[in-house]
Amino acid sequence: MTTSGSGTATDTHCPYCALQCGMRLRPGAGAEPVEVLERPAFPVNQGALCGKGRTAAAVLRPGVRLTEPLVREDRDDRDAPLRPASWDEAFDRVAAGLTAAQRRYGNDAVGVFGGGGLTNEKAYLLGKFARVALRTPHIDYNGRFCMSSAAAAHRRAFGIDRGLPFPLEDVAGTDCVILVGANPAETMPPALRYFRELRENGGRLIVVDPRRTRTAEQADLHLQPLPGTDLALALGLLHLLIADGRADEDFIARRTTGFAQARAAAMAHWPQRVERLTGVPVAQLAAAAAMFGEAPRGMVLTARGPEQQSKGTDTVSAWINLCLAAGKAGRPGSGYGCLTGQGNGQGGREHGQKADQLPGYRSITDPAARRHVAAVWGVDPDGLPGPGRSAYELLDSLGTDGGVRALLLMGSNPAVSAPRAAHVTERIRALDFLAVGDIVLSETARLADVVLPVTQWAEETGTTTNLEGRVILRGKAVDAPEHVRSDLAVLHGLAARLGVPEGFPEDPEEVFEELRRASAGGRADYAGISYGRIRAEDGVFWPCPAPDHPGTPRLFLDRFATPDGRARFAAVTHRPAAEEPDDDYPLYLTTGRVVGQYQSGAQTRRVDELNRSAPGPFVEVHPVLARRLGVAEGELLAVTSRRGRAVAPARVTDTIRPDTVFMPFHWGGDGRANSLTNPALDPVSRMPEFKVCAVRVGPAAGEREERGAATEAAEPTQRTEPTQITEPATRSAPEERAGRRAVAGRMASGPAVPGRAS
Template sequence: MCQSGENKLKVGQYVAPLVETQCPFCSVQCKMTISTETEALAGIVRTVYKAEGKPNAASQGRLCIKGMNAHQHATHPGRLTQPLMRKGGRLVPVPWEEALDAVASSFSSLLSTQGPDGIGIYGGGSLSNETAYLLGKFARVAIGTRYIDYNGRFCMSAAASAGSKVFGVDRGLTCRLADIPLARCIVLAGTNIAECQPTLMPYFHQAKENGAFIIVIDPRATPTAAIADLHLQIRPGTDAVLANAMLKVIVDEGLVNEEFIRKRTNGYDQLLTHLNELDLNEAAALCGIEADMIQQAARAFGSVETGIVFTARGVEQQIDGHMAVRALLNLVLATGKIGREGCGYGAITGQGNGQGGREHGQKADQLPGYRSIENEEDRAYVASVWGVDPSSLPGKGVSAYEMMELVHQGGIQALFVMGSNPIVSNPNVRLVEDALKKLDLLVVADMFLTETARLADVVLPVTSYLENTGTMTNLEGRVLLREAVRLAPGEARDDWSILCQIAARLNKGGYFAYKDAEDIFEELRFASRGGLADYYGITYDRLRREEGVYWPCPATDKAGMDMMFRESFALSDRRAVFTVVESWGAGEELSEEYPLTLTNGRVLTHYLTGAQTRRSPSLAAREIENYVEIHPRTARRWYIRDGEWVEITSQRGSFTVRSRIRPNIREDTIFVPMHWGGAQNVNQATRPDLDPFCRMPGFKTAAVHIRPLRLAVSANRGHNEEWSQF
């Protein structure tokens, strides 16, 4: 029988005055303590919270500004504490029984009239491993639909698919964080760690102190680029071109590791043939940088004994993201920098459980343990754990954005959203909003009334990170246990419990009879056993003792694998694969009408769609609204003053933000953060074009034009004195 998690406590009520927990935000998953005390000011008594970092293997006790203030959204008075249902056009509070009965009744009706594929399930990369696992099982066993995917499709899918093809398995970091200071050259491609994972920066500072040469590849001079010995400020969409050009220099100058290539890889000769046709000067011109900078970067990486390549969304959120990552992996393989100390590849995972969330069944093509839903042996094994017939499991579905297209086309009539805010995070927001409004039923399980929840027919209140026990897997592949330290506010329930209760109403309760999160994890252990992401050797007791265990970990009495590929890779012949990658720019074609490239990303004080961080007063106060970063000369060309409102338009749509004129971005590029919805949502204009391999949208390379939102601009164009500020 599932626990309901029902209670009547007020927001902010802790079990103890000092608790140990774990930050809910980025993929470092820093451990921390939160203490509470009361103070009286002008006769008003209030609770004061203080968060501090706790020593741990990843962040070593550090905590960034988001972690310091994470409790503020968990204790926010706007938390959802009762189920809501739409009645008379308005969302009104209802009892849990009524809400769950309504959801199950609608699902049952659709199952009988439209079949299981009329229902879609949409998850999130911040859900615990237990909930991510259960959501996949819920979709395939309780509903029987093939349509399940999650917002991690927009974060790590390019790197995940590339790693799987090149190495045979995807784990965020093939090495350990502790290897960073041992690397003599580090390539940071499209990753702004200083703002996105700031507690990791001391690793890179230590590497520099040890003599490392750091290369940053980014169209912007970010805080991360400030530590670089060489900043390659390339044109968005040309990462693959740059990687090919660097590899050509490494090959031509004899900096490859011939022994490693001969013993541990395939496909090198075909790659050489391709590189012979590459012209370095043409590649440099396409990238928008000087050829000698490419040579300097290639020599720096190729000439040293140890090195690591890191990628993140700047490389991956493009329509050639999969191949761009594979081009960068060619550099790792050609120089033999993997499977030993100070070497490797790392995809800097964005979401809190972006790694674990993509391992156990939330993705359209996956079953637990990184098994394939299209592999008959994998289907049979997981079916045996679940106690169902393999033939009853549905096949492969579609990616997250393609689900929105199916909704828009009427192919999906009901959508269940858990831990995600698709109306803000998807590209082509206008289509997504229209699609969600067409649904017969939209159910959203969340902590807050997000932009997506406001459109829902049923809203189910869930517990926060402080109230929900479960495991998370950080960017290293280290599984961590985060235990509940606070009772849930009002009637909020654990997300996994909600799934169980709906399944019971669909007469599938026997497959979802869990007493707690640990009970789910025990089943996950067996479901993942023997898979690429093998969690079988990990238990809650062990996590409490060891404070984290790497996967794969097939045995309870042995350590998990901290460094991947020491002796072999995970492909059938145990060799890694070189990839022939075409050198072409993946950006949308610029024109007189759309002369600039729009790229997007994160800022230090916010997370994802801002549903949590914009409800933290301390974080929201630092960035209260969205903005566009634009070069001074570009601003002058388009008559834009610093701090004024501007409109940015692409072929898909428009949005409005304030301008920030800064010299740290390319003149042909503008940058807008991704954390705001509504009129300030950058995804009103981003590209819905998808990578053909991983189905990642091309967020980073939309062609746009920009104009100030004030009258009579044209009348002032001849008055140079008005623009003397530039």
């Protein structure tokens, strides 16, 4: 236990987003076992916490979280109730479920699904568990839904993938920041101070977002493109940068390759064309290009907006191109970065939880990487599986011929967070066996045959890596309830039952020491990082190849991590979203977050204070659209896509485009935004297109019977989430009528939508 300052208080970090704010925990006197205190000395948030972090201890309450293993009463009946069980029985059931599938269908029929909230130690050991204990290639995680497009573009351009190539504090000192599809005012409020300081220091903030978010309201310039057109927008800005003579030709010549092709791609996107594609007037494009081009130093930061698209990798590449052409990369105060989402979104993708990777950000297809990791693990490199299916493809295969039949899922809630969630739920229900390790009974855990209650952040020690690439240490502040075990202990127990008693330590520091060796020499090299150093230095930035290496707060100042040391331009061109609006589904849907909830809401929906501020799902509609649909504030709207339907109250606001509706995705049940979203995948990153699909919208006048069939057929009907909004009684009009009304008359069809490149 780390103690400092006020007696028995423990220094640690928030359980939520990638900012990983420093906080301090003191044993609590009230209903909650710990009290959350400020930790002003930690540099990233300097004591500030948002409502989620401040109230995180509420999820430690026994009535909220899981306190004992649960098993399904009748193992052959998916709808039978769950009952408490001993760990022995739970472990036996899991081992039996996994080995039965292996025996019947082979090792590839067993899969593992992880999460970006797991610590480095857990993510590392989970990857090892899949490959060594289960001997399956099929392990992936919800981080694939988070920043995989940025990761792929990062690697393509710079040869390495770290969310930010500089500490967040550098934002305050640069001259111009373009925030693309990022809304830190709601997703990571303590980070907002750096953007505020940027402007106080005379720097400019440009926000690109289809919505006038709370972040956009603070911008010097807000560009409001059509959803799915960020790629064209970035190309248009590059075009103008070049046309107006603001390209940094010296930087391009000295430190990059591939400019001629990227320039040609940008020249194909002339300003008037980009205006037509994006809806952003040429004058605004020119203003943005000038503002960024004239700034001596500048940054482009992307988040899920441009990334969660079926062309997310190319879209991020286009923004990186803009940075490179402007000479704003690999220099102090300049660069491209990704505002990673999940708490350990960064570390979770570095140590083997991804289908195609081994620890240290090594490729699973690289023979040298396989040899290195196999040696650390004491196994035959030829026995290591190859690459497995990506997250959505894995979920889509569940319970199918040739697919995964038995799944171990930890720290994720795909029944709410996966695209086309009704279908994914159906696939989960088709599994022969599902085991879920979680801290609460999430929507996905309810579908499990065995639920394993695991420890939370305050009850365990372990490292995470925040969006800056800073490896930090969470400290255990309080003991977990008696029948709750750490994820590491779960893997230890399961591995033993699967006949692998060695190699799965329960002690996090012991796992970390092994992770150091496994990562040594890899892209994400942790070899020089120790718990002691992290405590002493407020975190250590990777790569840190040796104990006497200072770590790397700022990447690329001398060279990029490519073989020739130069950053690589990517020649990318715009194309439509996988699904564009048409006569039947005339509006865009985009999805996102609200400040009071986190991810699938499994944790935050169990906190009263957060539910008061964000009580349930809603549909943002522009007043013009609301008038056309004939709906008023608060009226229930049915939103329908080719994949399903969701119902939630209208929130009428002029911060959204009239051709677009927005839904937050934090809720399951009828208001589940991901019932609608499109699992079209990026061909490189395998990222689904959460951020844009085509929908129709209308008053939810009495289509209850059809809705049941349309989207929720595969799911149990009971929903007892405390925040579940309940709907008014049924009305009589059939679904079809509501849908027709939503179309609001004939719409001429635009040009046909060519297929996507996957």
